[in-house]
Amino acid sequence: MAAEGELTPAGYxxxxxxxxxxxxxxGAFWTLHLDTxxxxxxxxxxxxxxxxxxxxxxxxxxxxxxxxxVELCVDFIDDQVKSIFHADRRPLVAPLALTVxxxxxxxxxxxxxxxxxxxxxFLEGLLGAPAWRPVPxxxxxxxxxxxxxxxxxxxxxxxxxxxxxxxxxxxxxHPFGIKPIWVAPVLVVANLLMxxxxxxxxxxxxxxxxxxxxxxxxxxxxxxxxLAASSIAGTLGAALLGAGWAIFHILIIVLQAYIFMxxxxxxxxxxxxxxx
Amino acid sequence: xxxNLTLLAQALTFxxxxxxxxxxxxxxxxxxxxxxxxxxxxxxxxxxxGMKDFAEAKARAEDVVREARGQAAQIVxxxxxxxxxxxxxxxxxxxxxxxxxxxxxxxxxxxxxxRAREELRKEAAALVAAGVAKVLEREIDASKHSDLIDxxxxxLRT
Numbered sequence: 001m002a003a004e005g006e007l008t009p010a011g012y013x014x015x016x017x018x019x020x021x022x023x024x025x026x027g028a029f030w031t032l033h034l035d036t037x038x039x040x041x042x043x044x045x046x047x048x049x050x051x052x053x054x055x056x057x058x059x060x061x062x063x064x065x066x067x068x069x070v071e072l073c074v075d076f077i078d079d080q081v082k083s084i085f086h087a088d089r090r091p092l093v094a095p096l097a098l099t100v101x102x103x104x105x106x107x108x109x110x111x112x113x114x115x116x117x118x119x120x121x122f123l124e125g126l127l128g129a130p131a132w133r134p135v136p137x138x139x140x141x142x143x144x145x146x147x148x149x150x151x152x153x154x155x156x157x158x159x160x161x162x163x164x165x166x167x168x169x170x171x172x173x174h175p176f177g178i179k180p181i182w183v184a185p186v187l188v189v190a191n192l193l194m195x196x197x198x199x200x201x202x203x204x205x206x207x208x209x210x211x212x213x214x215x216x217x218x219x220x221x222x223x224x225x226x227l228a229a230s231s232i233a234g235t236l237g238a239a240l241l242g243a244g245w246a247i248f249h250i251l252i253i254v255l256q257a258y259i260f261m262x263x264x265x266x267x268x269x270x271x272x273x274x275x276x
Numbered sequence: 277x278x279x280n281l282t283l284l285a286q287a288l289t290f291x292x293x294x295x296x297x298x299x300x301x302x303x304x305x306x307x308x309x310x311x312x313x314x315x316x317x318x319x320x321x322x323x324x325x326g327m328k329d330f331a332e333a334k335a336r337a338e339d340v341v342r343e344a345r346g347q348a349a350q351i352v353x354x355x356x357x358x359x360x361x362x363x364x365x366x367x368x369x370x371x372x373x374x375x376x377x378x379x380x381x382x383x384x385x386x387x388x389x390x391r392a393r394e395e396l397r398k399e400a401a402a403l404v405a406a407g408v409a410k411v412l413e414r415e416i417d418a419s420k421h422s423d424l425i426d427x428x429x430x431x432l433r434t
Contacts, residue, residue, distance in 0.1 A: 024281060028278065028280060029279070029280050029281060030280070030281055031278075031280040031281060031282070032280070032281050032282055032285060033280070033282040036282055036286070037282060037285055037286070037289070040286065040289060041289055044289060044293050048293055048296055048297055048301060051297075051301050051305070052296070052297075052300055052301045054305070055300070055301045055302075055304040055305040055308075056300075056304060058304050058305050058307075058308035059308060060307070060308045060309075060310075060311030060312045060315060061312070061315075063308075063312070067308075070305065071305065071308075071309055074302075074305055074306075074309070075309065078306075090302070090303075090306065091298065092294075092298060094302060095294065095297040095298035095301065095302040096294050096297070096298070098297055098301070098302065099290075099293050099294050099296075099297040103290075103293060136286075139282065140278075140279065141279060141280060141282035141283040141285075141286055142282070142286045144279065144283055144286075145282070145283045145284070145285070145286030145287040145289075145290060146286065146287070146290050148283070148287055149287045149290045149291055149294070
């Protein structure tokens with residue numbers, strides 16, 4: 001808030017919607033959101049590292065509470081994957097689902113951390129960052145980055161199962177087929193269009209669903225924060241509202257992480273089974 | 277909503293995390309879980325086998341006890357029969373022995389009786405002879421009247 005100099009609702013909102021940016025070249029594209037990157041990498045290291053730490057000392061005997069907890073989570077995800085993805089899930093899909101779930105869950109959870117304490121007081125006040133957005137999944141770059149990775153894996157899996165030729169053939173023969181033969185050119189175009197729409201829409205809907213939910217949640221936290229600045233009564237009301245929204249948001253956080261993971265697995269399963 | 281290089285950076289980060297999880301996190305964890313599952317299955321199987329063994333042992337023990345009980349009853353039976361036999365045998369021996377003794381006694385009594393009778397007869401003959409002498413108040417010539425005395429003695433013998 002100090003950066004704006006003046007305390008206006010719009011200023012407060014804008015302030016919290018600014019990224020800590022670093023430019024690496026000419027043009028808007030060559031910008032890095034350092035806050036998003038640092039937070040997400042830290043959270044990823046914490047999440048993956050914790051499970052790795054537990055996995056390294058994992059015993060097949062009686063597990064301690066830490067290992068039992070991790071096994072519970074991993075088993076839950078493994079069960080979910082098993083019910084959707086019927087081929088061998090161990091080399092890629094199950095670890096992928098675990099990574100996605102844990103990482104997205106942790107990134108979403110940053111939404112619960114009081115933004116004005118973390119950003120305004122700690123990172124900007126004490127560490128002197130000019131701006132900081134603490135929730136990486138609030139950044140469409142993150143969600144789209146994840147979705148595009150899943151998308152590439154999906155195409156990769158498609159090609160691995162069907163071969164490149166098979167993949168290209170699927171693109172022009174599904175979903176309508178090419179019979180009867182005299183309308184084949186029309187059907188080929190129609191199939192191709194359908195497939196392009198489908199392939200493009202997948203990562204978009206995949207990423208925007210997560211982004212939209214978390215972004216909306218963040219905006220509501222900010223609006224509650226603005227209410228808190230209005231008066232003493234407003235502060236009390238905002239505390240109550242903030243607590244309520246945070247509790248409700250726990251559900252959204254877990255649910256969105258779960259949905260993102262499930263969609264990831266479903267896309268890969270569809271690619272594997274070759275029917276879309 | 278501005279797409280920029282962060283997108284690629286995040287995708288790369290994600291890929292690295294996926295690789296790390298697939299390589300270092302998932303396998304040991306799953307190995308531990310699988311091994312434990314196997315151990316539990318083995319434990320359950322062992323418990324079941326133990327239960328079966330126990331039931332078998334119990335049945336066997338019951339068999340042994342039943343057999344032993346039967347044997348014991350048989351032995352008691354046998355002993356009783358043997359005892360009866362011995363008692364009966366003893367009874368038989370006693371009876372024959374008694375009979376023998378009785379016969380012996382009877383024989384002895386007869387002998388004694390005969391001897392007593394002989395003595396009595398002799399004494400009676402002497403008495404008769406003395407009596408007769410007194411009655412006749414004269415001495416009888418024993419040689420003369422011996423035929424008479426002998427006749428009397430013969431009469432007394434009966």
